[in-house]
Amino acid sequence: MNHTRRNFLKFAGLTAAGLCVASAGGALAVSGAGSAIRDDEKVLKAKRWAMVIDTKKVGTKETIAVLAKACHAAHNVPDIPGKQNIKWLWAAGFEEAFDQPNNYMDEGLEKREFPLLCNHCTNAPCVRVCPTQATYKRADGIVAMDYHRCIGCRYCMAGCPFGARSFNFMEPRLHLDLAALNKEFPTRMRGVVEKCNFCVERLAHGKQPACVEASQGALVFGDLSDPASEVRKVLREHYTIRRKPALGTEPGVYYII
Amino acid sequence: MKLYNGGKIITGLVIFLGIFLAPLAYNAGKAAYIQPKLKMPENEKECVESKEFMRTKHMQLLDQWRDWALRDGQRMYVNSKGKVFEMSLQKTCMKCHTNKAEFCDKCHNDASVTPYCWDCHVQPEGLKK
Amino acid sequence: MLEKALKGSPKYYIWIGFLLLLILGGSGVYMLQLMQGLTITGMSRDVSWGFYIAQFTYLVGVAASGVMIVLPYYFHHYKKFKDLVIFGEFMAIGAVVMCLGFIVVDIGQPQRMLNVLLFPTPNSILFWDMVVLNGYLILNVLVGWTCLECDRQHLPHPKWTKVLAYTSIIWAFSIHTVTAFLYQGLPGRHYWLTAILAARFLASAFCSGPAILLLVIMLTQKVTTFKANVEGIATLAKIITYAMVVNVFFFLLEVFTAFYSGIPGHMHSIVYLFKGVDGHAELVPFMWTAVALGLGSLCLLIPPRLRDNIKLLPWSLAILVIATWIDKGLGLLIGGFNPTPFETIAPYWPTGKELIVSLMIYSLGALVVTILFKIATEVKKETGASQKEAVPAEN
Ligand code: SF4
Ligand code: SF4
Ligand code: SF4
Numbered sequence: 001m002n003h004t005r006r007n008f009l010k011f012a013g014l015t016a017a018g019l020c021v022a023s024a025g026g027a028l029a030v031s032g033a034g035s036a037i038r039d040d041e042k043v044l045k046a047k048r049w050a051m052v053i054d055t056k057k058v059g060t061k062e063t064i065a066v067l068a069k070a071c072h073a074a075h076n077v078p079d080i081p082g083k084q085n086i087k088w089l090w091a092a093g094f095e096e097a098f099d100q101p102n103n104y105m106d107e108g109l110e111k112r113e114f115p116l117l118c119n120h121c122t123n124a125p126c127v128r129v130c131p132t133q134a135t136y137k138r139a140d141g142i143v144a145m146d147y148h149r150c151i152g153c154r155y156c157m158a159g160c161p162f163g164a165r166s167f168n169f170m171e172p173r174l175h176l177d178l179a180a181l182n183k184e185f186p187t188r189m190r191g192v193v194e195k196c197n198f199c200v201e202r203l204a205h206g207k208q209p210a211c212v213e214a215s216q217g218a219l220v221f222g223d224l225s226d227p228a229s230e231v232r233k234v235l236r237e238h239y240t241i242r243r244k245p246a247l248g249t250e251p252g253v254y255y256i257i
Numbered sequence: 258m259k260l261y262n263g264g265k266i267i268t269g270l271v272i273f274l275g276i277f278l279a280p281l282a283y284n285a286g287k288a289a290y291i292q293p294k295l296k297m298p299e300n301e302k303e304c305v306e307s308k309e310f311m312r313t314k315h316m317q318l319l320d321q322w323r324d325w326a327l328r329d330g331q332r333m334y335v336n337s338k339g340k341v342f343e344m345s346l347q348k349t350c351m352k353c354h355t356n357k358a359e360f361c362d363k364c365h366n367d368a369s370v371t372p373y374c375w376d377c378h379v380q381p382e383g384l385k386k
Numbered sequence: 387m388l389e390k391a392l393k394g395s396p397k398y399y400i401w402i403g404f405l406l407l408l409i410l411g412g413s414g415v416y417m418l419q420l421m422q423g424l425t426i427t428g429m430s431r432d433v434s435w436g437f438y439i440a441q442f443t444y445l446v447g448v449a450a451s452g453v454m455i456v457l458p459y460y461f462h463h464y465k466k467f468k469d470l471v472i473f474g475e476f477m478a479i480g481a482v483v484m485c486l487g488f489i490v491v492d493i494g495q496p497q498r499m500l501n502v503l504l505f506p507t508p509n510s511i512l513f514w515d516m517v518v519l520n521g522y523l524i525l526n527v528l529v530g531w532t533c534l535e536c537d538r539q540h541l542p543h544p545k546w547t548k549v550l551a552y553t554s555i556i557w558a559f560s561i562h563t564v565t566a567f568l569y570q571g572l573p574g575r576h577y578w579l580t581a582i583l584a585a586r587f588l589a590s591a592f593c594s595g596p597a598i599l600l601l602v603i604m605l606t607q608k609v610t611t612f613k614a615n616v617e618g619i620a621t622l623a624k625i626i627t628y629a630m631v632v633n634v635f636f637f638l639l640e641v642f643t644a645f646y647s648g649i650p651g652h653m654h655s656i657v658y659l660f661k662g663v664d665g666h667a668e669l670v671p672f673m674w675t676a677v678a679l680g681l682g683s684l685c686l687l688i689p690p691r692l693r694d695n696i697k698l699l700p701w702s703l704a705i706l707v708i709a710t711w712i713d714k715g716l717g718l719l720i721g722g723f724n725p726t727p728f729e730t731i732a733p734y735w736p737t738g739k740e741l742i743v744s745l746m747i748y749s750l751g752a753l754v755v756t757i758l759f760k761i762a763t764e765v766k767k768e769t770g771a772s773q774k775e776a777v778p779a780e781n
Contacts, residue, residue, distance in 0.1 A: 038331055131501075132502055132505050146328065151493050155510070157431075158575065160574075163727035170425035189377050192495060204326075247574055
């Protein structure tokens with residue numbers, strides 16, 4: 001809020017000085033001092049959003065496909081065959097997911113599949129490397145993307161150690177079912193990178209992420225900084241791991257093993 | 258004073274001026290520009306801001322909406338009359354302006370601008386292959 | 387001075403025409419890429435940078451390498467390099483132009499490229515790379531052009547060019563260091579995540595770059611009246627040799643660290659490149675060719691007798707260039723992305739279209755270098771500096 005206020009004041013000053021007549025700030029200049037911006041009343045807020053995934057409950061390709069479908073439908077993610085594909089949420093085996101093979105593992109665990117998605121890292125390398133701030137970190141811990149600004153340099157893909165990002169090598173609409181688009185959400189254009197956005201657009205209107213909603217309780221989403229939150233409760237009660245902790249990115253997605 | 262290569266220079270200048278002024282000559286005598294007729298929303302009389310403002314400044318408004326919604330995470334816009342709108346091209350603008358071809362394209366085509374909003378944002382008519 | 391590039395022999399025109407043709411043909415394919423997207427390349431979700439960025443990286447090295455001539459000349463007053471300095475600078479210009487070209491063709495949304503300037507982001511190394519590369523281009527254009535112009539008019543070089551030349555020497559190190567930082571600061575890419583990467587980059591640049599320059603200069607001698615100082619060439623060959631030795635040494639340091647520690651992450655990429663993993667051995671023949679050629683070039687360059695053999699030298703240099711190119715123009719990128727973050731192998735090979743677009747950029751660079759070298763040699767001819775004997779002593 002503070003941030004916005006400051007921008008307002010700065011802006012008002014500039015307008016008064018007549019420096020800003022034709023600039024991007026013109027909106028308020030014309031519409032007068034009454035204008036303001038704010039949250040939706042229903043908005044869900046947090047200091048640090050995080051997700052806990054109970055892999056005992058969603059541990060097969062089929063169950064994870066349900067989550068992926070919910071996510072991809074909500075965000076108009078195309079289904080592109082081949083190695084130039086795009087995915088926000090997908091399934092992978094233990095070794096692929098955690099890069100810490102253990103021999104003689106319990107068979108159930110060895111065969112288990114794990115839902116992978118962007119970790120919304122606290123020290124996100126993708127944010128660090130992006131030359132345009134098209135990938136940026138919000139105050140609530142969500143690593144978001146501004147597809148309007150992305151130049152498609154793919155530095156963030158090299159930077160992300162979790163393979164969470166996909167590049168639109170081609171026109172994504174060629175691989176979308178155009179009749180079944182979610183009309184409340186855009187598609188992307190070719191030449192930009194995309195990834196899971198922790199459903200910011202849903203949180204803004206008081207809804208849980210699409211995958212969480214589709215998971216029948218296997219995925220828990222909440223504020224990591226709030227000791228009373230649901231995620232903190234499950235974290236206290238279960239043994240969880242995160243992907244590649246040694247790299248220090250501090251993922252915000254936890255896996256109950 | 259003598260102008261070296263005077264002939265060539267002057268010919269060059271004449272050709273340059275000719276090309277430079279060609280568009281003016283081409284349009285001379287044509288009817289003045291007429292604002293295109295837009296298909297206005299039926300159920301809604303007032304836009305987010307005044308008509309004049311929207312006509313000339315909607316791009317700046319959208320630009321700011323984008324940054325406010327995406328970067329600042331503030332999704333609601335309170336206009337000068339105190340009315341609240343969600344800052345969203347697809348969920349707000351296009352809910353009233355339900356036809357891109359009859360609305361957006363009209364002026365954009367006349368002004369010969371092709372904003373690439375629709376490369377990502379889904380137009381209200383829906384998309385066809 | 388530009389007018390000097392306009393008058394030339396028929397052969398010169400044919401060469402220029404040939405390059406223009408390649409550029410034209412390549413831009414057709416580039417248009418296709420603009421319309422269809424980078425899907426026409428062999429890149430994938432897992433290998434998200436490919437041939438373009440690899441060429442960029444290699445050419446930053448070539449651009450930086452001019453410093454191997456400029457530095458001895460300015461810092462150590464090594465006069466034997468006097469007639470080569472301008473070529474070092476002009477080569478750097480051509481190389482930077484190619485670097486920028488490869489960045490542009492690699493970007494998914496080139497029309498938004500200026501976002502890098504509109505939203506300057508100092509924590510991104512790519513931002514700094516843009517700054518240093520463009521700075522280096524400007525420095526070399528200013529210094530090279532002004533000095534040549536002064537030579538032409540028999541005037542002493544203005545003082546400020548010296549200041550800029552000194553700056554450009556330090557700057558040259560920075561461009562390749564920053565380019566290495568693009569890679570070596572990324573967590574989880576073990577092949578790149580090594581403090582010695584920048585040093586390796588510089589070493590390989592300082593052997594391959596001057597080698598390319600020397601080859602081009604030899605060619606220039608063939609087609610123009612220009613004649614480089616023989617001793618200067620010998621010294622440059624010596625520098626190349628030392629740099630190559632250091633380059634190989636640095637690589638062996640990597641190998642030691644990886645295999646003595648036995649840490650899988652450190653070993654994986656190297657094993658993939660030289661032996662293959664999970665039945666994927668796409669790069670193995672190339673990497674061993676690089677090893678053979680690299681060692682071969684050392685055998686031909688280290689003994690002074692062989693190195694000073696002016697007939698043999700081009701061959702030694704050529705195989706050195708090929709070896710370093712495979713290492714940096716192929717292995718570095720593909721090895722860096724493999725194994726993927728999922729410990730799998732994602733083979734990559736550039737497509738024909740990708741290669742044609744690359745050829746377009748290389749032709750553009752060749753065009754720039756040709757024109758600049760043409761101007762430089764014409765000026766030298768006019769002032770009578772570093773010319774062949776009027777009547778060749780033998781043959
Ligand atoms: S998982 Fe990758 S894309 Fe997501 S925040 Fe971390 S580094 Fe960025
Ligand atoms: S591809 Fe886009 S988001 Fe990724 S680093 Fe480049 S500009 Fe930033
Ligand atoms: S949080 Fe939202 S965007 Fe992320 S994977 Fe789940 S549904 Fe997709």
